Amino acid sequence: MAIAEGTLPADMPPRAAPAARATAAGLSLVGAVTGGAFTLFLFTAPDLLVPLGIVRPADAVIVSLFAAAAVFMALGGVVALARLGLGGAIALIGVLFWLAACIAFKSFGWLLAVPLGFAVLGALTGMIGNDRVASQADPRLIYRQDVMTRLTHWVWAVAMFFLLLSGLQIFNARPNLYIGQESGFAYQNSILDIYALNREGGPIGQTKLFGTTFDTTGVLGVSDNNGRVSFTAFPGWATIPSYRDLGTGRVVHFFFAWILVGTLLMWLVNAISSGHLWRDIVLKPRDIRGLPRDIWDHVRLRFTHGRSYTPLQKVAYFGVFAVAFPLIILTGLSMSPGMNAAWPWLTEIFGGRQTARTIHFFTMLAFVLFFIVHIAMVVLAGPFNELRSMITGYYRTSTHGEEK
Ligand code: HEM
Numbered sequence: 001m002a003i004a005e006g007t008l009p010a011d012m013p014p015r016a017a018p019a020a021r022a023t024a025a026g027l028s029l030v031g032a033v034t035g036g037a038f039t040l041f042l043f044t045a046p047d048l049l050v051p052l053g054i055v056r057p058a059d060a061v062i063v064s065l066f067a068a069a070a071v072f073m074a075l076g077g078v079v080a081l082a083r084l085g086l087g088g089a090i091a092l093i094g095v096l097f098w099l100a101a102c103i104a105f106k107s108f109g110w111l112l113a114v115p116l117g118f119a120v121l122g123a124l125t126g127m128i129g130n131d132r133v134a135s136q137a138d139p140r141l142i143y144r145q146d147v148m149t150r151l152t153h154w155v156w157a158v159a160m161f162f163l164l165l166s167g168l169q170i171f172n173a174r175p176n177l178y179i180g181q182e183s184g185f186a187y188q189n190s191i192l193d194i195y196a197l198n199r200e201g202g203p204i205g206q207t208k209l210f211g212t213t214f215d216t217t218g219v220l221g222v223s224d225n226n227g228r229v230s231f232t233a234f235p236g237w238a239t240i241p242s243y244r245d246l247g248t249g250r251v252v253h254f255f256f257a258w259i260l261v262g263t264l265l266m267w268l269v270n271a272i273s274s275g276h277l278w279r280d281i282v283l284k285p286r287d288i289r290g291l292p293r294d295i296w297d298h299v300r301l302r303f304t305h306g307r308s309y310t311p312l313q314k315v316a317y318f319g320v321f322a323v324a325f326p327l328i329i330l331t332g333l334s335m336s337p338g339m340n341a342a343w344p345w346l347t348e349i350f351g352g353r354q355t356a357r358t359i360h361f362f363t364m365l366a367f368v369l370f371f372i373v374h375i376a377m378v379v380l381a382g383p384f385n386e387l388r389s390m391i392t393g394y395y396r397t398s399t400h401g402e403e404k
Helices: 019-044 046-052 060-082 086-104 110-137 146-173 246-274 276-281 284-297 311-333 337-342 344-349 353-381 383-391
Strands: 141-143 176-178 188-201 202-207 212-215 224-225 228-230 394-396
Touching: 019 046, 019 060, 019 086, 046 110, 060 086, 060 110, 060 176, 110 141, 110 276, 110 394, 141 212, 146 246, 146 353, 176 353, 188 353, 202 337, 212 344, 246 276, 246 311, 276 311, 284 337, 353 383, 383 394
Parallel strands: none
Antiparallel strands: 141 394, 176 188, 188 202, 202 212, 224 228
């Protein structure tokens, strides 16, 4: 993919993009009209939507979310005619409202995706079209993330969400972790146990980690699930489904696991062929030498906005791609009976199925930690510019477009 940088001659203004403008406005407005029609039906005739698979009765807050979404999509469409990028960003807010409404609605008729699809395309056309034109006049606005990097990144964000919550559902079926091959009452090899106990004052939840016991009532072991006491290890709000259902949890988990593996392979092929892997991910001696300085810069909240990642970012992403993803996928595979038969050595490498399961769990915790730091860094480094680069691909550098 070509990198859009360099200035235009002074007498040549940035190329206007009437087609992009019309497309962004048109798509956002179609999203708004179809979204508005759905909202109207939800208010006035929800029964008409039942044959379309949209079965939950309307709830005032949810319907308001749908209404707000339609208003933002419409506003985005109109604004895009004058200000392409701003219009796209406003339509994107509509998309987020629509998504929130769909999640709260708990009814996933596929037709609900129609306004969303139009508005997403409208928002992206507006923002990408705007950045493409703007980068022609501004050498600091560079094309940093290609389509495949952006696409796979957002698929992972969604997949990791479902994997985490369905994984906790599966864990709840046996809320203990062991080291070694065996598990059960006859063995003393557990390192984590989450359980409930009956006490005079009522049930309590406890967590035993490496021999130390913690009272975790309310969160782990015993929690409240919509006014009812739940005796699951992880509470209902942290699992998919929210009630005990191992079968569904496994289906969701394996579905998103294969999505993750597939998109990682796509990312890898693209990252190798585009040079992204070598330039931005693989750690070089120069990055290791620059690490102490970069850590100090991060501590002082001084962020460099360059063409590539800083040494600390490279360490984080290299860790994710070279250690965490392979580890969580391989330990996951080594727990599958089919893989045990085909590649018994894989389970052996990890010291047995129970140890593999424990490593899988702790790698999940590492991902949660990565996620918290990742989001904090995006917020601290300048969320608009950072998110812009992962949505449109364009990034405003502080180094005047020089290679960093
Ligand atoms: C569990 C979910 C997530 C994972 C595993 C993840 C992982 C990653 C990885 C590996 C990269 C580097 C990609 C590459 O260069 O090829 C990256 C970059 C990035 N991610 Fe995420 N991410 C997640 C969620 C999010 C979310 C929710 C946001 C937004 C709030 C976000 C914002 C970004 C941004 C802005 C970058 C650009 C790189 C930078 O400037 O540091 N990520 N992420």
